[in-house]
């Protein structure tokens with residue numbers, strides 16, 4: 001064997017050893033660290049009910065986008081906390097069962113470090129306008145209960161309509177991954193210029209929010225503008241919350257208006273199905289701040305409502321809730337509230353989703369045109385109550401009886417209130433969940449309060465663990481092939497020599 005051959009053989013052997021060592025190092029030394037899971041709890045004390053959410057995320061990825069996930073939701077039995085105004089000390093204990101459920105989901109050694117927040121929305125805003133001391137007592141009661149849990153209590157407060165809108169917008173854009181793209185997806189997104197955010201439409205029982213990034217900046221109504229710097233990008237966001245325009249309060253407003261026109265205690269209501277009847281207490285109807293401006297003196301104490309099932313008439317009566325006459329800005333939604341031109345896609349959640357989902361109008365399979373949406377709601381409203389009740393006997397009567405009104409109200413709010421048209425209707429996406437997390441303000445609230453969304457883009461390793469191992473294996477394979485080729489070239493095995501000759 002010549003010296004060159006011997007040297008080549010030794011070199012080949014050493015290179016093979018190096019390749020094996022490289023792969024071994026790539027696989028063993030660069031393993032991702034074992035997962036350290038953190039948890040957080042947020043209670044959404046809405047006007048109609050309270051929901052408890054448990055979120056989890058890997059501790060070492062805290063500042064990435066889209067890593068926090070909802071792992072549990074618990075619906076608190078009974079009314080929302082604002083419904084305890086006459087028994088304020090019972091508000092806190094009503095949450096106990098869901099808090100126990102959270103104790104089971106979260107490993108006990110992590111209870112102490114798990115933050116728990118409670119945010120109350122429009123129901124408590126209204127109660128605090130109507131009876132401030134009752135609202136304070138309700139909040140003290142829930143605070144007492146939350147402090148008695150093993151979790152780390154971080155506060156129970158009424159959040160503003162602006163916060164509700166903004167945190168809903170943060171939640172959906174965080175979950176959709178619109179804030180921060182890394183690596184390949186960043187390149188793809190910039191090529192397709194789709195780094196835009198999605199607007200957020202939330203419809204609760206007592207208030208509704210619209211939030212989006214307008215096309216151009218206008219300082220007409222500064223109270224509707226919020227500034228955020230997230231992951232190194234600036235966002236100027238428009239938001240408005242309409243108190244009393246959640247779907248329950250909108251119905252109360254409509255009934256209080258209709259009451260002004262009745263001659264006796266009977267009211268024919270086009271927004272309920274034919275054959276449906278409901279009796280309401282007039283003093284209850286008129287005592288809340290959304291209806292209290294109305295005339296209060298009536299010679300009867302109860303109102304007997306009878307459904308008519310007439311969609312067109314229902315739309316006309318809902319239209320009266322939106323005052324479009326007076327706008328002190330370049331453009332308005334209603335009631336003299338500034339609204340810049342609508343821009344981009346919108347995620348519509350909570351009751352927007354519940355109602356459209358019931359009516360099979362979320363367009364998950366194929367987008368539903370606006371006129372088709374209207375005709376579907378029209379035919380649903382026209383169905384007699386007996387038939388509807390039999391067809392959907394598994395659905396709570398309170399919800400079922402109001403899908404006709406709610407469908408008509410949603411279209412009025414979007415079409416007449418915000419002026420969505422046939423053209424941009426398709427840009428509204430009705431969504432209940434994104435991945436495993438519910439769309440709503442709670443996740444954005446927790447991300448903000450735990451400082452999980454940094455203002456500047458955090459430094460990230462250029463390659464993920466998977467790509468790193470992949471590249472190492474690829475390089476090693478190339479090296480092996482080159483060596484094999486070189487060996488074949490120099491060694492010239494007999495079989496090849498024959499073939500060549």
Ligand SMILES: O=P(O)(O)OP(=O)(O)OP(=O)(O)OC[C@H]1O[C@@H](n2cnc3c(O)ncnc32)[C@H](O)[C@@H]1O
Nearest residue numbers: 046047048049121122204205206207246350351354
């Ligand atoms: O935001 P606020 O105004 O405080 O109210 P909320 O938080 O309690 O409001 P939700 O989004 O939970 O619910 C909105 C409305 O939808 C109703 N709702 C909830 N689940 C529903 C379902 O499955 N079908 C129909 N309606 C539903 C609920 O009673 C409310 O009237």
Ligand SMILES: [Ca+2]
Nearest residue numbers: 046121204350
């Ligand atoms: Ca809500």
